[in-house]
Amino acid sequence: MMKIAKLYGHLPIRWKLAIWSSIVLFVLFVTYNSLQYYVLRTWMLDQEERNIQEKMKEIHAYFSDKPYRIDRTEIINSSRFLERASEMNELIRIFDKDGNLVVAVAAPGVARELIVTPIYNKDLEHFQMNGKHYLVHRTPFITPSFIGYIEIVRDLKNYERLRGLIFLVNVSAGAGAILLSGIGGMLIAKQLLRPIAALTETIRRIKSRGLKERVAHNINNRDEISELTSMFNGMMDDVESSFQKQKQFVEDASHELRTPISILEGHLKLLNRWGKNDPAVLEESLEASQQEVERLKKLVLELLELTRLESDRFEIAEEQIHPTPVIENIIQKMRVVHPDFEFTFANEANIENVQVKMAERHMEQLLIILLDNAIKYSGESKKMDVAIQHLKDSGEVAIEVKDYGIGIPKEEIQHIFDRFYRVDKARSRDKGGHGLGLSIAKRMVNNYSGKIFASSEEGSWTTFTIILKEAKDNF
Template sequence: MKKVYKYFSQLPIRWKITIWSSLVILILFVAYNSVQYYVMRTWMLEQEERNIQEKMREIQAYYSEQPFFIGRSQVINSSGFLEKANEANELIRIMDREGNLLVAVATNLPRELMITPVESKDLEHVKVNGKHYLVHRKPVMTNGFIGYIEVIRDLKNFERLQGLIFLVTWSAGAGAVLLSGVGGMLIAKQLLAPISALTYTMKRIKMRGFKERVHQDKNQKDEIADLSNVFNEMMDAVELSFQKQKQFVEDASHELRTPISILEGHLKLLDRWGKNDPEVLEESLRASQQEVERLKMLVYELLELTRLESDRLEIAEDLTEPIPIVEEVIKKFSMLYPNFTLHFENEIQGNFQVSMAERHLEQILIILLDNAVKYSNDSKSVDIHTKRVNENFHISIKDYGIGIPFEDLEKIFDRFYRVDKARSREKGGQGLGLSIAKRMVQNYSGEITADSLEGEWTQITVILKGVFEEDKSL
């Protein structure tokens, strides 16, 4: 049994569908044909029994209802009537009460059956010499005779018809099972065609890369079409993910190469001349320390971004009041950059909270304000604006610096992307801050957007889900 199960489990789905459909049809036909055959056989037997009982009543009536005397001799001489009543493959005989045969009439039956005693009380089926007979015995009483009438009918026509019905029924059943198997194969082939196409596409993807997609019929709207759509969408996402990963590796390699090259250059310089030259030694050590700090910051930001993009950010369920955090971050930046003016305008009335952890909101604000200060250029003014729009909390940070070209607005949230790479490197940026901020906002189901006018201003807006409570004192 285990071998059969193992063999069946290894068959292709097409053959499994064919075998199962044929097996189900076979079981249904066996059950239906068995019931049909049994019903027809029972009905034909009942017909034979009713016919022989009707014949018996007719013969009994002939002897019992005669107005004149009927004795033993009259019964023996009544063979003419019995011959008229007798049918093909039938025996009619009359015996006295001791079982002695008086008269017998038979058609197409062996003569020895006429004198063969048959043990039958009323109506039953018997086998004589391998043949099937229906025997009916009833008493007959006249004004001069008491005995038995026996009607014996050969059921060979019934057996022949029964065999023909059996043959036709089961031949039709076998043909139906065979046709169902062929139909099952055709249906399985038709149904599995999209899956075969999906398998073929997977093989092509394995050989040629992620550009291949499953061909789809626009008119097809079934479950397999949905599977193909999901597969194509998944491959789009996988291809995009691999492209981003490739770009990430290339960008990270490029960003790491510069500080490593600088460190290598200073180490070679120290090795050649810095051992005995305090001035060269001090300069190289200072530059190397700066590059190490840059490397440390870059690695930290890469790890943070990787953690965010792998959905391992711990999402806090507690609500946070944002205004005190905004004010605290503005206070810290005012101390760090005393020559900058940070304007804060709050339009929200009443108490409210946002669905974000306090530390994450603070980190986002630090990233945005740090960028605003770095790229303010000659302008020393930054505007911070908070307001409520429907049930959302909006905070905008606007600087009046170098601005961003329109075609670069959609790219500034990409990893390592800088509008002006040379100037950005001088300012110490790694090009990861906005990527980290965007991913963090998205993890809290928020939204972050950018707007800018090149050479004049840049504004970053963060939208978070809020829980507001109206100020009842107003």
């Protein structure tokens, strides 16, 4: 049994489908044919029994219609009627009350031994003799001059022949159907598994050629296999995109890390050669090295923050806050740090009582990122506008941060939330940016099921808009 199970486990799916379809069809055919055979056999036997009972009624009616007394002599003289009444393969005989045979009429097809062999059994029953099937019907026969019984025996060879034919037809039809089902199962399995075979082949090509391979499929199909193929292609698109982003991330991170490391290496070599004995060179190198270390520290912290936001370890705060006081507090801090900038806050809808679902520290971090980014790219302008409004129709809160600086080209807007992406890479590096702040902001907003987007006019202004869901009181 274990060997059979092991062998079955090694079979291809198409063979398993063919085997199981054959087994299921076999069970169905056996059940159906058995039921059909039983019904037909029962019906034919019932017909035979009805016919022999009708024959018995006919014989009784013949003797009942005679106007004179029925005695032994009259019964013997009725043999001509009994010969006419008997059918092929049928025996009719009359016994007296002592079981003595009075008259017997047998068709040519009936075995002779039945004529001289009395039957003392039930009124209507089946019996076997010499491998043949017989049906016997016995009823009492009583007249004023005679007491006995009438017996009709029918050879059921026609019934047996028809029954055997039906059995043979059922078996042959079942066997043919099972054979055809096996062949059909193989063909159907091959047809159904063709997309899976294509999927398997595509996976092999992906392993040897790369992530650009896809499974060809008809987009008009809506079955489960087509849905699986579509999901696989979509998954591979995501994997390829993620791989490309990861590759780009590694390249960008390597590039960002290479610059401060190269600067540190240069100053260390300078100190090692002659800077140790020159106080001016020593002080300059230490100061530059400290600046690069700070840059490295900030870059690593931003990378860790972004990784945390993109992982499952980021915990969504369950608290509700009023955004207006948080915004006012951050603006006040920015005014202290950047006294040369003008910050204005417009509470357009006076929504002090409206709350959003976000941790206060995350709201502060989000605003600092946007305001710091606006300050870096404000250009000659020193004006900054912050606004908040309540979108009552959609049950959302919108926060806008607008600067009047260098702006963003239209073709660049779709990339500004990518990691390490900077519109002006050279100027951004001079300003101390790494291109991670907006990526962190977008990931943070997404984690709270919000939206963030930017609009800009190059050389005039840039607006970042945050949309957060309003927190209900019954949250």
